[in-house]
Amino acid sequence: MAITPQLPILVLTLKGADERRAPLVRRLQAMGLQYELFFGIDGRQGLPAEHEPLVDRSARINAGRRPMSDPEYACALSHLMIYRRIVERGLEQALILEDDAIIGSALAALARGAIRPVGDLMLLDHWKGFFRRLGRIRLSAGFDAHRIAVPPDLATGYVVTRRAAGHFLDCAFPVRRVADWPCDIASLASYAVHPRIVDSPDQKAAPSQIRESRDGMNRHGQPKPSGWRRRLTRAYWQRWLRKRRYRRLDRATALDIGPADPPQS
Structure with a gap:
């Protein structure tokens, strides 16, 4: 019986983030999954100058859902770099994981074609x-899309x-939207798996600087209206x-649906 090739796995991370990605890497290795570390752009100390021509800061509010910070621009550019890698390599499809992703054997089943x-x-x-x-x-394995x-x-x-x-690359530049997503994914054949196969850290328990900077703000960076005033807004x-x-x-x-160990040859 032919063995189904493993889905290519790209882990988006930053240089120096060894501790952050260690749990994910250990889990991938324990399940015998091949993966590649893809080092993105670090925008925590500001967006590197060489990437500034790729973003449109003046248009970000109208085209995006909220004002973007340098880390958000860097994250968006990093995902776009992965898309370019997929296109240049001619990969039919790939599995992308951010380096804080929490995974289990369900992801192994997906990667191996089950x-x-x-x-x-x-x-x-x-x-x-x-x-x-509809x-x-x-x-x-009990999952729906x-x-x-x-x-x-x-x-x-x-x-x-x-x-x-390729579609994301065509519509993404200059960058004016966050990594999720550079354009309206509802215009593509886009699905979400339920129950979720990948989990993420509790954002409320350990909020990122990005999340903290936009809590309580609307898409234009203004305070969200409260109480009855919400009913006067178009968004409501x-x-x-x-x-x-x-x-x-x-x-x-x-996350786990069965044995996570790799199949025996």
């Missing part, structure tokens, strides 16, 4: 967002095809309509 990815983009971790009530695809109507947050783990990677009524037209998915996870 769970088949669908569409152009399949999110393995997601938060919020809205999904179509069009659910049954995967194996739900068609995305309004893109959720998080790019902790996902499978992306070469077609989608857009959300009201979305809730009735589409559905949410809960944050259920199923």
Whole structure:
């Protein structure tokens, strides 16, 4: 019987982040999965000058969902560098993991073909967002793929095809949107897996500087209205309509579905 090739795995990380990525690397190695470390752009001390021509700071508020910080620009550029790698190598698809991703044997099953990815983009971790009530695809091992109507947050783990990677590169520059995503993924065949195959650290327990800087702000960097004033905003009524037209998915996870050890030859 032919052995299904493993899905290429790219781990997005930063140089010097050995401790941060260590748990993920240990887990990948324990499950016998091949992976490649992809070193992205570090924007914590400001966006490096050589990347400044690739971003459009004046347009970020109108095209993005909120004002972007240098780390967000760097993160977006790093994901775009991965998409370019996928296209240049001619990979049909690849599994992308951020270096703080929490994984289990379900990811190994996906990487080895026991769970088949669908569409152009399949999110393995997601938060919020809205999904179509019809069009659910049954995967194996008790997982479902739900068609995305309004893109959720998080790019902790996902499978992306070469077609989608090329599309992202075509519409991304100059960068004016966060890594999740450079354009409207709902226009592609985009799905989210439920329950989630990849988890991420508790953002409330250990918030990042990016999250702290935008809590309590709207997409234009202004304080969010509270109480009855919310009902006077366009965003409130857009959300009201979305809730009735589409559905949410809960944050259920199923990281482990069976033995995580690699198959014996």
